[in-house]
Amino acid sequence: MEFFQVQFSKADLLVVAPELVLAGFALLILLMSAFIRSERKGFLGYTALVGVIVAFVSLYWEMGIEASAFSDMVRIDPFSLFFKVMILIIVLLTVLISLAYVKREGIDFGEYYVLVFFAAVGMMLMASGANLLIIFLGLEVMSISIYILAGIMRDDVRSVEAAFKYFLLGAFASAFLLYGIALTYASTGTLDLGGIGRILAERTWINGLPILITGLALLIVGFGFKIALVPFHMWTPDVYEGAPTSVTAFMATGVKAAGFAAFVRVFFFALPSLQPYWTEIMWGLAVATMTVGNIIALSQDNIKRMLAYSSIAHAGYILVAFVAGNELGQSSILFYLLAYCFMNLGAFTVVILLGKKGEENTLISDYAGLGFGHPLLAVAMAIFMFSLAGVPPTAGFMAKFYVFSAAVKANYYWLAVIGVLNSAVAAYYYLRVLIYMYFREPEKELTIGGFSPAAVLAVIISVWGVLHIGILPSAFLSLARRSIEFLL
Amino acid sequence: MFSSVPPIYFLIVSAVIFAIGAMGVLVRRNAIVIFMCIEMMLSAVNLTLITASHYLNSLDGVLMVFFVMTVAAAEAAVGLAIFVLLFRGRRTIKVDEINLLKW
Amino acid sequence: MMLSQYVPVLFIIGLGIFFAVFAVVASRLLGPRRINPAKASPYECGMITLGPTHQAIPIKYYIIAMLFLVFDLEVVFLYPWAVIFRTLGVFGFVEMMIFIFILLVGFIYIWKKGALEWE
Numbered sequence: 001m002e003f004f005q006v007q008f009s010k011a012d013l014l015v016v017a018p019e020l021v022l023a024g025f026a027l028l029i030l031l032m033s034a035f036i037r038s039e040r041k042g043f044l045g046y047t048a049l050v051g052v053i054v055a056f057v058s059l060y061w062e063m064g065i066e067a068s069a070f071s072d073m074v075r076i077d078p079f080s081l082f083f084k085v086m087i088l089i090i091v092l093l094t095v096l097i098s099l100a101y102v103k104r105e106g107i108d109f110g111e112y113y114v115l116v117f118f119a120a121v122g123m124m125l126m127a128s129g130a131n132l133l134i135i136f137l138g139l140e141v142m143s144i145s146i147y148i149l150a151g152i153m154r155d156d157v158r159s160v161e162a163a164f165k166y167f168l169l170g171a172f173a174s175a176f177l178l179y180g181i182a183l184t185y186a187s188t189g190t191l192d193l194g195g196i197g198r199i200l201a202e203r204t205w206i207n208g209l210p211i212l213i214t215g216l217a218l219l220i221v222g223f224g225f226k227i228a229l230v231p232f233h234m235w236t237p238d239v240y241e242g243a244p245t246s247v248t249a250f251m252a253t254g255v256k257a258a259g260f261a262a263f264v265r266v267f268f269f270a271l272p273s274l275q276p277y278w279t280e281i282m283w284g285l286a287v288a289t290m291t292v293g294n295i296i297a298l299s300q301d302n303i304k305r306m307l308a309y310s311s312i313a314h315a316g317y318i319l320v321a322f323v324a325g326n327e328l329g330q331s332s333i334l335f336y337l338l339a340y341c342f343m344n345l346g347a348f349t350v351v352i353l354l355g356k357k358g359e360e361n362t363l364i365s366d367y368a369g370l371g372f373g374h375p376l377l378a379v380a381m382a383i384f385m386f387s388l389a390g391v392p393p394t395a396g397f398m399a400k401f402y403v404f405s406a407a408v409k410a411n412y413y414w415l416a417v418i419g420v421l422n423s424a425v426a427a428y429y430y431l432r433v434l435i436y437m438y439f440r441e442p443e444k445e446l447t448i449g450g451f452s453p454a455a456v457l458a459v460i461i462s463v464w465g466v467l468h469i470g471i472l473p474s475a476f477l478s479l480a481r482r483s484i485e486f487l488l
Numbered sequence: 489m490f491s492s493v494p495p496i497y498f499l500i501v502s503a504v505i506f507a508i509g510a511m512g513v514l515v516r517r518n519a520i521v522i523f524m525c526i527e528m529m530l531s532a533v534n535l536t537l538i539t540a541s542h543y544l545n546s547l548d549g550v551l552m553v554f555f556v557m558t559v560a561a562a563e564a565a566v567g568l569a570i571f572v573l574l575f576r577g578r579r580t581i582k583v584d585e586i587n588l589l590k591w
Numbered sequence: 592m593m594l595s596q597y598v599p600v601l602f603i604i605g606l607g608i609f610f611a612v613f614a615v616v617a618s619r620l621l622g623p624r625r626i627n628p629a630k631a632s633p634y635e636c637g638m639i640t641l642g643p644t645h646q647a648i649p650i651k652y653y654i655i656a657m658l659f660l661v662f663d664l665e666v667v668f669l670y671p672w673a674v675i676f677r678t679l680g681v682f683g684f685v686e687m688m689i690f691i692f693i694l695l696v697g698f699i700y701i702w703k704k705g706a707l708e709w710e
Contacts, residue, residue, distance in 0.1 A: 030697075030700050031699065031700065133551065136552075140562070144559075147567075147570065148566060148569075148570075154573060157574075157577040160574050163573075164571070164574050165589075167570050168523070171523070171526045172510075172513050172526055175506075175509070175529035178530065179529070179532070179533045182540065182549075183536065185537065185540050186537075186544075189540075189544045189546060191548045191549075237589075238589040241589055242588075242589050554667050554668065558664050558665070561664035562661060564660055572653055
């Protein structure tokens with residue numbers, strides 16, 4: 001057997017600079033939380049904020065370079081840079097909305113930010129991993145942190161139950177993913193994504209096609225669980241409802257973005273030669289995911305649960321772009337994820353702002369009369385709902401438009417038709433929130449329980465993101481295209 | 489000494505173990521037993537990886553096994569903590585009795 | 592062909608089963624049997640147990656077990672490193688020190704949090 005030649009240079013560290021910054025800050029906060037006195041714990045949240053900003057700054061040196069590091073284990077290229085920026089935006093917004101929320105709910109442990117940071121490190125490794133080993137490790141670092149985050153409200157049985165369900169099903173799914181990786185390795189002889197791609201393209205040496213196809217199917221199951229595709233979605237509503245709302249927001253956007261990043265990289269970079277085998281499966285998954293997600297969302301009364309089913313449906317729309325697989329389709333995956341992260345985080349922030357300790361106000365009927373009581377907040381919520389429903393001029397509309405035109409261009413007419421019908425169905429339950437906000441008398445006094453300037457800033461950033469992407473989409477689309485074109 | 493045994497035998501054994509584990513997860517009700525079944529699935533994967541690594545003469549698979557083992561340990565630690573927490577609140581870890589969240 | 596390699600294994604298994612069965616059956620057939628209450632009790636010596644024998648294990652054991660599990664598994668990475676320590680040189684040493692430093696941070700954390708206190 002060959003010996004590993006260890007090559008290492010300082011440039012390698014640059015490739016994982018934001019990961020290192022976040023991990024370093026996580027360790028720092030961990031130590032601080034052990035030593036700091038409990039009345040000064042508010043300090044930890046601001047340290048986390050500084051950490052995110054330093055990580056953003058560290059990205060500056062990564063711009064425009066394309067390199068791989070640590071013996072081809074991780075890569076920095078426009079694709080991973082795009083996702084790193086997106087994940088850092090998600091972490092920034094999560095920290096902003098958490099500052100007041102964790103205090104209100106009595107979960108203001110330093111460990112909260114530590115786990116958010118570790119999860120973000122895992123997400124970034126998933127986006128930048130060039131080797132199945134790193135993608136697996138990133139996925140597990142992310143998942144294990146989020147299992148704990150979901151159950152961080154230790155005295156709330158619902159939160160613990162959410163953690164329990166997510167943990168058992170998550171571990172089950174990662175076993176499938178791992179078996180998929182093992183079978184892919186057994187048939188191609190390498191874990192390197194580029195290497196797998198080359199071997200499959202040349203068809204020089206494949207050790208049993210059935211093994212490879214089985215591996216492919218298991219990989220779809222594993223990734224499909226993380227990004228909540230039907231029929232691997234059963235955990236999503238329970239976990240999203242039970243977990244603390246700030247964690248739900250982080251999970252709904254971050255895990256989905258990182259999951260799709262790894263999914264896209266593995267399938268379009270390493271396994272494009274198998275496209276005939278997986279397109280059919282994905283077609284079925286896309287239709288099932290959109291339809292089931294939207295139809296069950298219709299009957300939800302809890303807004304967190306409704307947003308959970310809506311996130312399933314959105315994964316279905318993104319999968320439509322995945323099936324289309326052409327240039328527009330691939331760029332619209334990234335475009336859609338960016339739009340989705342703003343509108344979804346924004347909606348969850350509004351949900352957080354309306355809750356109080358012990359009284360979360362997560363029923364849709366609790367929103368009755370919000371338009372009169374808190375007009376500005378209601379307008380923000382309306383923008384997010386319009387965007388999720390896909391009404392112009394919001395980001396959600398442009399994202400859906402690109403996805404469906406990609407499907408039409410690739411001659412998947414039926415898929416586009418089913419998608420458009422689904423968006424029509426979806427409009428019903430998003431607009432129901434608006435009807436409650438503007439056309440119903442309030443049933444009870446609605447006060448902003450957790451008002452905090454930071455959370456309001458998060459809402460403003462999200463509104464800006466939704467409107468900016470919606471009104472000037474071409475810049476973002478060309479950014480997405482530049483990020484993904486090297487994969488082709 | 490293993491070189492005369494065809495690799496497919498090992499792959500079949502690991503597939504069978506993996507399937508037993510997966511069936512266990514689906515039919516058992518005790519969370520600890522379910523978690524043990526998941527660990528069994530991971531061990532089956534490790535067997536596949538080592539087999540492939542041995543017959544392909546590459547170290548990647550063995551390397552992967554190290555990480556799978558570590559990840560499994562981390563998962564076990566977190567899982568046990570969650571089970572203990574749940575048991576404290578609900579006095580049960582039977583998966584069919586854990587049903588507060590439902591549509 | 593290759594299955595013939597397993598014949599010795601089969602032989603050993605057969606021998607093992609035979610010996611176990613032989614020992615049990617022979618002692619059953621040949622040995623005298625006189626049962627009295629003292630022999631039938633679970634403990635032949637000592638006191639009869641009072642109350643249920645299955646006691647709940649204190650939760651502290653689980654904490655120790657969890658911590659042990661996590662820290663113990665890190666040794667998996669130390670062994671291969673020790674084997675090729677010379678080949679890796681200074682770089683490997685620094686790398687491993689960083690790894691241990693991260694573990695140390697975790698250790699200090701659980702120490703300060705009091706997870707290692709027994710009472």
